[in-house]
Amino acid sequence: MNLTVAVGEVDRPSLPSTSQAGPAPKRIVVAYGFWIFLLSDVVMFAALFAAYAVLATATSGGPTGAELFDQVSVGIETACLLASSYTCGLMSLAVGSRRRGATYLTAALTFALGAAFLVFELSEFTGMIARGATPQRSAFLSAFFTLVGCHGLHVSAGLIWLSVMMVQVAVKGFRPTVERRLQCLSLFWHALDIIWVGLFTVVYLMGVRP
Amino acid sequence: MTEIRFDRAPGDRSVLPETEEKTSAGVLVYTIGLVIAATLTSISFWVANTSLLWAPGIPLGLAVLGIAQMGVHLVFFLHITTGPDNTNNVLALAFGVLIVILVVAGSLWIMANLNNNMMPPLELMDLHMQR
Incomplete structure (x- = not known):
């Protein structure tokens, strides 16, 4: 056994392989596990996207997407979420260099932009429901509210998570556990923005074509 | 065992974030990503609303723009590379x-x-x- 290790070290002295190096640091294991969870979340969204794409024309005589969707409001929502993804990236940089003030500032910006996104989305939903376009009206609207509402729920969960993490930074400081949670949070937030790219392309831009 | 090559955690720019190079380089990467993503988004909205383009090709063009923007997010925000x-x-x-x-x-x-x-x-x- 010792002989094999020695031969391996003679062959490539500066580069022991990953299997010789032992278990990876917890930071890598945790982030990789969360990465796999995110991919399963994306697969769930794929099922909702498939349902929407199949039912997009099943309006049952009710309002169509072209009549309901407001491009200006969608544009503002997109800008908010993209900017919040950017500030979330800046937050992970601030966490990496352990600057507390910058972390709070970028987290507050991320929270404000995410909350603005939710406000616009909810006002869009209430406007649609006031015009009689409820989820019960047609299969198209059921699929629409399921898909967009599920994304909105993810954003709400992300906002709650972000607030909890800021409390943890304030109380516990930059411990390794807190840093790993912040790392997962930023992965989650970027993944939400990637899903929103597919969402506004498929639902709001392709959906309004005649 | 001076240097151990572990995999990189998703979302990390280097194996050891504490010894990372200056944060300004990281800010630059995110800013480039933001600019490209914003450009692609505005092109998408323009393509969806213009009457200058051939109408049957627009859904395909929107799909290509969307996939390109997801790629930009993966590379510049999540730092996914082709490295070993x-x-x-x-x-x-x-x-x-x-x-x-x-x-x-x-x-x-x-x-x-x-x-x-x-x-x-x-x-x-x-x-x-x-x-």
Whole structure:
């Protein structure tokens, strides 16, 4: 056994392989596990996207997407979420260099932009429901509210998570556990923005074509 | 055992974030990503609303712009690279993309077939999906 290790070290002295190096640091294991969870979340969204794409024309005589969707409001929502993804990236940089003030500032910006996104989305939903376009009206609207509402729920969960993490930074400081949670949070937030790219392309831009 | 080559965690720019190079370089990467993503988004909104382009090609163009923007997010915000320390992340991502394509394309294909082959008689049409 010792002989094999020695031969391996003679062959490539500066580069022991990953299997010789032992278990990876917890930071890598945790982030990789969360990465796999995110991919399963994306697969769930794929099922909702498939349902929407199949039912997009099943309006049952009710309002169509072209009549309901407001491009200006969608544009503002997109800008908010993209900017919040950017500030979330800046937050992970601030966490990496352990600057507390910058972390709070970028987290507050991320929270404000995410909350603005939710406000616009909810006002869009209430406007649609006031015009009689409820989820019960047609299969198209059921699929629409399921898909967009599920994304909105993810954003709400992300906002709650972000607030909890800021409390943890304030109380516990930059411990390794807190840093790993912040790392997962930023992965989650970027993944939400990637899903929103597919969402506004498929639902709001392709959906309004005649 | 001076240097141990572990995989890179998804979302990390280097193996050891504490010894990372200056943060200004990181800010630059995120800013480049933001500018490219914002440009692609505005092109998408322009393409969807313009009458200058050939109308039947617009959905395909929107799909290409959307996929390009997802790629920009993966590269500039999640720092996914083709390097050997990223193989596990890329493989997991590739498997996820495969499942997504199977679910979406498969559903669309099967349901289009059903719509074509099981068209109900005319008197039942208004109870079912309407084009």
